[in-house]
Amino acid sequence: xKLATWNVNSLAxxxxxLLDWLAVQxxxxxxxxxxxxxxxxxxxxxxxxxxxxxxWFGQKTYNxxxxxxxxxxxxxVRNLPGFxxxxxxxxxxxxDGVRVIGAYFPNGQAPGTDKFAYKMAWLDALxxxxxxxxxxxxxxxxxxxxxxxxxxxxxxxxVAWAGQIHCTDEERAHFRALCGLGLVDAFRLFEQPxxxxxxxxxxxxxxxxxxxxxxxxxxxxxxxxxxVAACLIDKLPRKNERPSDHAPVLVxxxx
DNA sequence: ATGACTCCCAGTGGGAGA
Numbered sequence: 001x002k003l004a005t006w007n008v009n010s011l012a013x014x015x016x017x018l019l020d021w022l023a024v025q026x027x028x029x030x031x032x033x034x035x036x037x038x039x040x041x042x043x044x045x046x047x048x049x050x051x052x053x054x055x056w057f058g059q060k061t062y063n064x065x066x067x068x069x070x071x072x073x074x075x076x077v078r079n080l081p082g083f084x085x086x087x088x089x090x091x092x093x094x095x096d097g098v099r100v101i102g103a104y105f106p107n108g109q110a111p112g113t114d115k116f117a118y119k120m121a122w123l124d125a126l127x128x129x130x131x132x133x134x135x136x137x138x139x140x141x142x143x144x145x146x147x148x149x150x151x152x153x154x155x156x157x158x159v160a161w162a163g164q165i166h167c168t169d170e171e172r173a174h175f176r177a178l179c180g181l182g183l184v185d186a187f188r189l190f191e192q193p194x195x196x197x198x199x200x201x202x203x204x205x206x207x208x209x210x211x212x213x214x215x216x217x218x219x220x221x222x223x224x225x226x227x228v229a230a231c232l233i234d235k236l237p238r239k240n241e242r243p244s245d246h247a248p249v250l251v252x253x254x255x
Numbered sequence: 256a257t258g259a260c261t262c263c264c265a266g267t268g269g270g271a272g273a
Contacts, residue, residue: 009272010262034272036263061263062271107272147273166273201273202260213273245261245273 001253003029005102005143005216006237007199007246011035011066015043017240019050025234027250028070029095031102033145035064042066059088065144067102069095083125090126092133098224098253099137101130103144108165116165119147123174131181138223142183145246146217150175150185154214156195166215183219186231186251198233199246207238218251227253 004027008014011032022030035042035058042056047068057078058064065088067073073093079085092101103126108119134140148171152158161167179185187196197212206212220228230252238247 013262034262109271109273164273199273204259206260215273242261 001029001096001098001255002027002250003098003100003141003143003218003253004248004250005031005033005145005218006248007033007104007145007216007244009034009036009244009246011037011043011064012041013242014244015046017237017243019046021237021248022050022052022068025248025250027068029098029100030068030248031091031100031143032066032068033064033102033104034062035066036061037064055091055093057088057091059086063088063104065089065091065102065104067091067093067100069093071096073100080122080125080129083122083129085122089122090129094137097139099133099140101133101140101142101144103142103146105145105147107147108171110165111163111168111170120170120174123171127174127177127181130178130183134181134221138221140183140221141218141224141251142178143218143249143251145215146175147215148172148175148217149213149215150217153194154197156197156211156213161213166213178219182222184222184225186218186220186228187214187233187249189225189228190231196233197247198249200238202245216246216249218249220251224253227255229254
């Protein structure tokens with residue numbers, strides 16, 4: 001069973017690339033972030049025609065998430081229950097007995113700003129939600145654009161980025177707290193190439209120079225950990241014309 | 256170097272992203 005996450009940075013722009021990628025990779029489940037579409041504009045028909053179920057939760061201009069799956073998704077949850085939020089950032093569903101939470105974590109802009117405070121409050125609410133979901137669904141995957149680089153080895157220039165957004169102690173503590181609920185970073189279960197990133201700035205020829213961050217993650221529960229056979233970042237879509245600034249991350253579960 | 260690029264909504268520029 002292959003599951004994946006991809007921040008597409010506008011599904012309206014990236015739909016052809018998404019359909020191409022689905023045809024090649026054939027994931028059982030894919031969660032999307034930054035669809036930037038109101039629900040009435042979600043390209044449901046094209047995705048259905050390609051052979052995937054889809055559920056979605058979006059808004060105008062910013063944010064927006066979706067979950068695509070080969071099997072029908074059930075028990076769909078949109079956003080964090082009890083956390084009143086005008087921003088569309090979370091979609092969860094059960095697919096083939098696996099609870100999948102897809103999330104677009106807030107950017108946070110910079111420490112000390114209102115947006116950073118929002119990120120911290122959102123992370124508190126996410127942690128409570130994941131804990132409750134784990135209690136009901138031991139077989140669980142939390143994946144998406146975390147906007148957190150967990151360790152210095154996830155940053156191309158850790159000295160320049162020290163204390164900057166995505167790399168602050170507060171954000172990294174939240175990442176570790178999520179792991180403390182009984183989740184593990186699937187990517188780090190395997191030997192990986194050094195300088196593995198999931199995002200590269202559009203500016204400065206960053207992709208060509210491989211200057212990026214690893215901020216898109218797949219965390220799996222302890223119950224699923226023995227089934228994790230592989231986890232990788234697919235850099236190919238970043239080489240497309242008009243690419244998203246993020247690459248998809250995939251995990252393969254046996255059985 | 257408070258930049259660089261891309262997307263969006265707007266409207267002939269500006270905010271946000273990371």
